[in-house]
Amino acid sequence: xxxxxxxxxxxxxxxxxxxxxxxxxxxxxxxxxxxxxxxxxxxxxxxxxxxxxxxxxxxxxxxxxxxxxxxxxxxxxxxxxxxxxxxxxxxxxxxxxxxxxxxxxxxxxxxxxxxxxxxxxxxxxxxxxxxxxxxxxxxxxxxxxxxxxxxxxxxxxxxxxxxxxxxxxxxxxxxxxxxxxxxxxxxxxxxxxxxxxxxxxxxxxxxxxxxxxxxxxxxxxxxxxxxxxxxxxxxxxxxxxxxxxxxxx
Numbered sequence: 001x002x003x004x005x006x007x008x009x010x011x012x013x014x015x016x017x018x019x020x021x022x023x024x025x026x027x028x029x030x031x032x033x034x035x036x037x038x039x040x041x042x043x044x045x046x047x048x049x050x051x052x053x054x055x056x057x058x059x060x061x062x063x064x065x066x067x068x069x070x071x072x073x074x075x076x077x078x079x080x081x082x083x084x085x086x087x088x089x090x091x092x093x094x095x096x097x098x099x100x101x102x103x104x105x106x107x108x109x110x111x112x113x114x115x116x117x118x119x120x121x122x123x124x125x126x127x128x129x130x131x132x133x134x135x136x137x138x139x140x141x142x143x144x145x146x147x148x149x150x151x152x153x154x155x156x157x158x159x160x161x162x163x164x165x166x167x168x169x170x171x172x173x174x175x176x177x178x179x180x181x182x183x184x185x186x187x188x189x190x191x192x193x194x195x196x197x198x199x200x201x202x203x204x205x206x207x208x209x210x211x212x213x214x215x216x217x218x219x220x221x222x223x224x225x226x227x228x229x230x231x232x233x234x235x236x237x238x239x240x241x242x243x244x245x246x247x248x249x
Contacts, residue, residue, distance in 0.1 A: 020134060021045045021062075025055040025081065026070040026096065031119065035068060035096075038123040039130065052076025056084060063091050066134060069113075071097040079111060086112035090174045092133045096121070102211070109215040114176045132203050137175040150185045152233060152246035155224060157185050171223050176201065180216050181224075184234065184244035193241040217242060 022044050026032040029050075036046040047064065049055035053075045059067070067085070071078035082093055095108050098119040105116055114133050117126060148160035154167045159182055164171050173181065180201045184192065197213055198206045206212060217236075221228035232247040 018043060019045050020065040021047065022066045022068060022130070023047050023049060023055065023058055023064040024068045025049045025052065025073070025078070026068075027051055027073045028070070031070070031096070034123075035126060038126055042127060044130075052078065052081040055081055059085060059089070059091075063089055065091070065137070066130065067091060067093045068130075069093055069095055071095060071108075079108075082108070082111045082113060090172060092137055092175055094129055094133060106211055106215055109212065110218070112174065114174060128205060132205065133176075135203070136179050136201070150188065152185070152188065152244070153248055155233065157181070159186075166224055173220075173223070177216060177219055177223075180213075181220055184220075184242065188244050188246060189249075191237050191241050191243045197242065213242075 022039055024032055024035045024039075024046060026035070026048075027050050032048050032050075036048055039046050047058060049058050051073050055067070055069070056076070058064075069078045069081060078095060078097070082095075085091065085093065092114045093112065095113045095116040096119060097104075097116070108116055114136075115129050117129055148158065150157045150159070155164065157164045162178065164173065164178075164181070180197065183197060183200055194210055194213055195207050198209060202209065202212060217234060218228070221231050221234055224233055225231045233245060235243045235245055237243055
């Protein structure tokens with residue numbers, strides 16, 4: 001369903017979501033209403049699913065620009081939804097849950113989530129997370145690239161076409177994975193600090209979220225490295241940051 005702005009709202013003073021479509025998946029009607037009302041007031045086109053099976057039907061009918069996904073739901077929980085979506089789509093996913101601890105956050109990011117919010121949360125934090133994820137998606141699609149084609153070993157990265165191949169076989173990435181790879185590859189040979197990567201890929205609000213970086217580096221390695229436990233391309237400089245290398249140089 002599409003939500004219209006509340007009566008009396010001054011649309012000229014409200015940030016616009018530009019009509020981007022967001023699917024909210026939560027069986028708690030009060031939480032779903034808080035999220036959908038907040039987003040619709042800010043110009044987003046919001047659809048609500050009350051369980052995982054309904055969410056998958058909606059996604060198969062039309063892939064949204066972003067999914068906001070609860071974990072504990074009937075019929076099909078958020079873990080399974082995330083896994084199934086990642087089998088065929090790179091649409092950004094933000095997890096919302098009251099159950100998120102440190103190990104749970106890492107597990108969710110490993111499953112393919114792009115971000116998470118811990119319940120309870122305020123409208124401001126929700127909007128900040130949504131905009132950050134959508135900004136990364138937009139940047140990956142539209143930002144001009146200084147080095148449109150970068151090659152290293154068996155990897156060829158055509159950033160102008162958003163296409164990466166490994167040994168001639170195309171590899172798919174989520175928008176966040178792609179942005180991180182592009183930042184590393186465009187600075188090949190340089191050591192980039194943890195804080196630099198977090199700020200340039202995720203944004204200033206994420207500068208202390210090292211678990212994001214560690215998990216997404218792991219995701220890149222699993223897709224690109226012959227042996228992700230002994231990387232040739234993405235090297236950790238302990239206590240400092242990461243370096244993207246051409247193993248043939």
